[in-house]
Amino acid sequence: MNNLRSTLAIVWRIAIPYFRSEDKVAGRTLLAAVIAIELALVAIDVLVNQWQARFYNALQEYNWDSFIWEIGVFVVLATTFIVLAVYQLYLNQWLQIRWRRWMTEAYLRRWLGDASHYRMQLKGDAADNPDQRIAEDVKQFVEQTLNITVNLLSSVVTLASFVVILWGLSEAAPLTLFGMEYHIPGYLVWAALLYAIAGTALTHWIGSPLINLYFEQQRFEADFRFNLVRVRENSEQIAVLRGEGAEQTLLASRYGRVVANFYQIMSRTKRLTAVTSGYAQVATIFPYVIVAPAYFAKKVQLGGMMQTASAFSSVQRALSFFVNAYRTLADWRSTVARLDGFEMAIESAKTLSAEPQTIDVVSHAGDSIELAQLLLKLPNGLPLIAADGFSIRNSERTLLTGPSGAGKSTLFRAIAGVWPFGSGAISVPAHATLMMLPQRPYFPIGPLKAAVVYPAAADAFGLDRIKQALIAVGLPLLADRLDEDGHWNRMLSLGEQQRLGIARALLHAPQYLFLDEATASLDEPGEARLYQVIAEQLPQTTVVSIGHRSTLHAFHDRKVELVRDGDRFSLRSTGRDADVPAGSAE
Numbered sequence: 001m002n003n004l005r006s007t008l009a010i011v012w013r014i015a016i017p018y019f020r021s022e023d024k025v026a027g028r029t030l031l032a033a034v035i036a037i038e039l040a041l042v043a044i045d046v047l048v049n050q051w052q053a054r055f056y057n058a059l060q061e062y063n064w065d066s067f068i069w070e071i072g073v074f075v076v077l078a079t080t081f082i083v084l085a086v087y088q089l090y091l092n093q094w095l096q097i098r099w100r101r102w103m104t105e106a107y108l109r110r111w112l113g114d115a116s117h118y119r120m121q122l123k124g125d126a127a128d129n130p131d132q133r134i135a136e137d138v139k140q141f142v143e144q145t146l147n148i149t150v151n152l153l154s155s156v157v158t159l160a161s162f163v164v165i166l167w168g169l170s171e172a173a174p175l176t177l178f179g180m181e182y183h184i185p186g187y188l189v190w191a192a193l194l195y196a197i198a199g200t201a202l203t204h205w206i207g208s209p210l211i212n213l214y215f216e217q218q219r220f221e222a223d224f225r226f227n228l229v230r231v232r233e234n235s236e237q238i239a240v241l242r243g244e245g246a247e248q249t250l251l252a253s254r255y256g257r258v259v260a261n262f263y264q265i266m267s268r269t270k271r272l273t274a275v276t277s278g279y280a281q282v283a284t285i286f287p288y289v290i291v292a293p294a295y296f297a298k299k300v301q302l303g304g305m306m307q308t309a310s311a312f313s314s315v316q317r318a319l320s321f322f323v324n325a326y327r328t329l330a331d332w333r334s335t336v337a338r339l340d341g342f343e344m345a346i347e348s349a350k351t352l353s354a355e356p357q358t359i360d361v362v363s364h365a366g367d368s369i370e371l372a373q374l375l376l377k378l379p380n381g382l383p384l385i386a387a388d389g390f391s392i393r394n395s396e397r398t399l400l401t402g403p404s405g406a407g408k409s410t411l412f413r414a415i416a417g418v419w420p421f422g423s424g425a426i427s428v429p430a431h432a433t434l435m436m437l438p439q440r441p442y443f444p445i446g447p448l449k450a451a452v453v454y455p456a457a458a459d460a461f462g463l464d465r466i467k468q469a470l471i472a473v474g475l476p477l478l479a480d481r482l483d484e485d486g487h488w489n490r491m492l493s494l495g496e497q498q499r500l501g502i503a504r505a506l507l508h509a510p511q512y513l514f515l516d517e518a519t520a521s522l523d524e525p526g527e528a529r530l531y532q533v534i535a536e537q538l539p540q541t542t543v544v545s546i547g548h549r550s551t552l553h554a555f556h557d558r559k560v561e562l563v564r565d566g567d568r569f570s571l572r573s574t575g576r577d578a579d580v581p582a583g584s585a586e
């Protein structure tokens with residue numbers, strides 16, 4: 001019960017923001033229309049039930065006129081039913097797509113905002129496969145929540161209407177056993193109730209493990225899909241390493257989990273289907289068996305008997321909502337749990353930067369980047385880099401070196417404000433523009449011009465400027481392909497990608513440019529030319545580079561080295577090409 005209450009509380013928390021959003025008028029109107037139509041459909045069911053009594057009595061009495069009249073009534077009822085059913089589905093789908101669009105956009109904003117997508121990974125993948133949460137789970141949540149709510153409501157109303165009818169019919173057709181009449185008020189209602197309770201309990205007992213099994217199934221399927229995507233993304237590496245065999249084994253083992261779990265679902269579903277279909281079959285005949293003695297004792301007409309059977313099955317169906325919807329409910333609960341986990345992971349990634357033991361990235365009025373009492377840590381809490389009173393001065397060009405794994409890239413991540421582990425403060429000039437270029441720049445799939453100017457809009461720069469930037473970095477041939485669509489990370493060599501990255505920097509002209517081995521794939525003369533271009537075209541830009549080649553020294557005013565200092569590394573400024581001993585920290 002507590003479980004149910006907490007699931008409902010989560011559903012409420014996830015569902016309600018849409019109905020309070022800017023789209024609330026459309027959302028509420030559509031929801032009201034869907035519910036109103038559902039209630040009208042129940043009313044038609046009640047009318048059809050009453051019609052059945054009249055229709056079968058007309059048959060039993062060989063009354064042709066009544067028969068024809070009732071056929072006419074049925075045509076009217078059936079036509080109304082069809083029109084309502086068509087519009088109910090149409091409006092339901094309309095609401096679904098609006099609600100889903102709103103939720104998807106809201107999740108995308110939260111996931112992409114504040115670098116949560118990156119921090120969630122740092123936190124150890126608390127919510128697996130966010131892509132699945134946003135693409136699949138939101139769709140299922142909206143669809144299932146709406147259908148379950150509407151069906152539940154319809155069941156309650158059906159129950160209320162038919163219980164009244166069935167109660168009356170219990171009077172008209174008293175319980176007759178072995179020639180004796182027993183007057184139990186509303187015995188047909190009680191019989192339907194007992195029947196439904198027994199079915200529900202049995203279904204829950206057999207079906208409850210399905211909730212977890214469905215949850216796991218979704219996860220295994222998503223894992224498998226994700227690994228397939230990784231193979232596609234890294235297909236060149238895999239091909240040259242002849243890694244196909246290893247991939248086959250890995251993928252087969254991932255798919256093995258999908259299959260093993262599915263077998264469990266199959267065997268559970270088999271048992272559950274035996275129960276639910278047996279239950280449905282018995283339900284067809286059950287009311288006739290109960291009313292038959294009264295019928296054969298001529299206490300009730302054929303019409304009364306048919307009406308009773310149909311009312312009984314309506315009550316029983318409404319009561320068995322849980323039995324019929326068990327699979328959907330199980331699926332729904334796992335969808336809700338996954339979305340809840342996703343929301344929690346986003347929240348905890350957000351609060352990561354607000355925790356007391358995190359790095360503060362603040363803006364200040366000065367024109368340099370200042371590191372004060374900074375201690376960078378690994379996610380597991382081990383110290384990585386300590387820096388205090390260190391500044392990156394305006395327009396200066398700094399070369400950062402140090403052993404592999406010392407934390408050079410992590411220092412860049414901290415300055416960019418996405419590395420939360422550690423303490424101390426990083427002050428960045430207010431309104432300063434920073435650009436980080438890694439060794440492997442990212443290019444969205446699409447036209448080349450959009451890839452170069454990313455993250456600006458494709459039309460943020462004139463075509464001539466983009467062409468000039470490409471020519472400046474030594475990619476004149478690409479200058480004629482700006483409108484070509486492509487997967488540029490796959491189509492260009494790493495050196496070409498790095499040139500393209502520098503072209504991006506030339507266009508954006510940031511005040512601070514951080515180059516994390518961003519030219520390391522070029523030969524030395526090629527690298528030198530790019531630094532020359534940066535110096536000429538971005539004379540005001542403060543450049544901080546990570547690199548290992550000694551030839552880079554010529555393009556920097558200052559050399560800073562990360563040196564081991566106990567259990568961590570610290571920054572030592574060694575001046576231009578100078579071998580200043582360690583310990584002369586800024």
Ligand SMILES: Nc1ncnc2c1ncn2[C@@H]1O[C@H](COP(=O)(O)OP(=O)(O)OP(=O)(O)O)[C@@H](O)[C@H]1O
Pocket residue numbers: 122378379384402403404405406407408409410411
């Ligand atoms: N997301 C992460 N989770 C756990 N550890 C990490 C993560 N990112 C980096 N590290 C660890 O932090 C340390 C510093 O990594 P970083 O990439 O900053 O080193 P680096 O000095 O740039 O190395 P290289 O010169 O080899 O590129 C490494 O030991 C690395 O394993």
